[in-house]
Amino acid sequence: MPDVKQQKREPQIIAGDLTNDELHRWLSQKAFAGERLHHALQARSSLQIRLAELNREIDELTAEAAIETIGGSASHPGCDLALIKLLLNDSKELHEIKPSHSTSQNIRIAESFLKSRSSVERGYQASQLLSDGVG
Known part of the structure; x- marks a missing residue:
């Protein structure tokens, strides 16, 4: 008897009046948008880290450049x-x-x-x- 936990059912999509080609195109567009979103989120995270580093550097340089x-x-x-x-x-x-x-x-x-x-x-x-x- 096969293990029930290992078998997963495929998702069911209610396609409405879309043809298979239209549904495939729609799913491809969604997958591509998801990948672009993932990359954009990674890029933003990297930029936020770099901005924090740059702000620390500016603070240090401001203190070093101060003239009393x-x-x-x-x-x-x-x-x-x-x-x-x-x-x-x-x-x-x-x-x-x-x-x-x-x-x-x-x-x-x-x-x-x-x-x-x-x-x-x-x-x-x-x-x-x-x-x-x-x-």
Whole structure:
């Protein structure tokens, strides 16, 4: 007597008014779409993993690229403007790659500093006072 657990019944399909050729074509299209879906899901998973890796790398590089100045260059105040412009451009590029509230806020602050020379000079003087208090 054959083992009942090993015997599986074939599925039954209610084809309606489809001919065998139409049913075969329909099943082939469904199978092909299923394969494409499987590959697309795998690709998305791979991209999500790569994106997470890239975000970690950006976080590490952001920390490595951060510049903390104490004192400044009183003899070359134009250097401070150039540094602010350079950091502003870097912040804008970073914001395009990985938007964040803090980066957006830093961009707005830097742009407002650059709009007014007196604001830059006041900011520089304030940073001087703060750095003098640190040492």
